Amino acid sequence: MTKTIDSSIENVYAGDRTEMKNEELKQLRKRLSKEQQEIKYRRFFGNKAAVFGLIIVCTVIFLALFAPVISPYDPLELDTVNRLKSMSTEHLFGTDTMGRDVFSRVMYGARISLTVGFTVGILSGFFGMGIGLYASANAYADNILMRICDGLKAIPSTLLAITLMAVLGADLKNVIIALTVVNIPNMARLARSRALVIREQTYIEALRCLGAGRLRIVWRHIAPNIISPIIVQVTFVFASSIITEAALSFLGAGVPVPLPSWGNILNEGKGVIYQAWWIVLFPGLFTALTVLGLNLLGDGIRDFIDPSSK
């Protein structure tokens, strides 16, 4: 591999030419980046925990995507004759208080839980990073923004989410908004603290020596340096949002009732836990597994994207 690359460099530079053939350059670049990609993939797939996490997350995503195909029943269909039926070949995870198929409800619940988790992770990562970077570059805005973040962080996050839900009303969209607001302060803090560290590095000073403007430094040079902890944090927020959403739904302040989310199912099952423990067990198990998978994956991603970590 290396040998062929070396010889192609010689070709490019044969006879000490300064002009380059673009075709050859492109091919060379492709091969080089492919080589690096291979190293990276090996680094990621050599990490067993990360691969395990990836498998879990992919499975859950697969189940959520194909919920309509996989589920044997309509998750909302009532069947009062078959209430609280135990697990059987007909009802894999049994049935709930109104005779709905728990398996189907858990599959559809995965859709809602993942949507909430993913959207909240991405949105809070995006806004948190923007706010954090802006704060790190502007001392005046920093004071104001960080005091707001401190204020939001002073309230326990679940309580804050419940309050926001009470104000906004129970709705899937509002769950996402509430959880995003709850998670932004942490994200902004993280982005800001990382940006402040990077800002003091010699290479930022060197860039200033090159005449780079403030905007260019912040967005083009500091941002890519802080992105890896942000991405890792996004996966953790993804995981914690699934839990918080479940908690909100469990308390009745989350996704409105007929829609199956893992928290909703838990909530409905809690009254009959001694007669029908399966209603609580399966959504709980799925929540725990998904969160575990996301956390393992988060650690793996960190090692994967940071070019200097080995």
Place this chain on the structure above:
Amino acid sequence: MAESILKVKDLCTSFNTERGRLKAIDGVSFEVHKGEMLGIVGESGCGKSVTSQSILRLYDEKSLAKYTGEVRFHDSSLLDLPEKEMRHVRGEKISMIFQDALSSLNPVFTVGNQIMESLLIHKSITKKEAKEKAIQLLKDVGIPDPVRRFYQYPFELSGGMRQRVMIAVALACEPELLIADEPTTALDVTIQAQIMDLIVEMNKRRGMGVMLITHDLGVVAETCSKVIVMYLGQIVEEGLVTDIFDHPMHPYTIGLMESVPRLDSKTGERLHQIKGTVPLLNQIPEGCRFAPRCPHATELCRKKMPEFLEVSDTQKARCHRINEI
């Protein structure tokens, strides 16, 4: 004498600190001519780096630093330029290389990207042209396999290679003045020699002025034509290399020369050292700043700050007793 590029006159830089306003450099004046290599030497903390960074106004002027005096680059006064125009001076007209080449390169970008960066900031050229120029630059600074290196990240290169890349970045826009702030300190001796050769070559080939900041007197003797010796924010002696090395006048310079290990020194003989340490900036002595550590100090030295006296046409020293020592 060649045309003067940079003229610094009475430059003072002071910093706001918890202990009040401290003057890190106090009335520094010198000139750099086209194609000239000027060495600035002195102990740690004597203001060498502050001088160079003040020329580019790298310290935050809103809260931290205050500059007075005059810095003339050709016809423009750098201390009065608005920040926006100052940016065009940095990197394009005057560029700088730092001591630690690893931390001077952004770890998340490829080497090539970083060389292109300065070209893309200052010149209106396409990415493709910038790329070709960058590879040419890598070749100029003596990096083998420039195309391969172009796509590598800083952590994949050795220390000497990184310093070469830094030099390529600094030279990208063909500046008229290069400030090299201890460019070889972090490198081993063989690589040091190579890097210095490279800087000298660029200096000769491009007619670029170089300000070499270092505490390695050997390097200065070999490469520079003029030398400035700094102590506690002031220039204590300046002159041609031959002046300073053959007949140093200021007791501090003499002390520095004697502190260099020599091949002909007797075995078992202890290396000379200048007694004491550089005083803190808030405890600057009255009178001559070197007086507390000077073996020749008199009552007058402790009371009155000496003038910067001409010893010959080319040499100047700040000492009351130049004629006696």
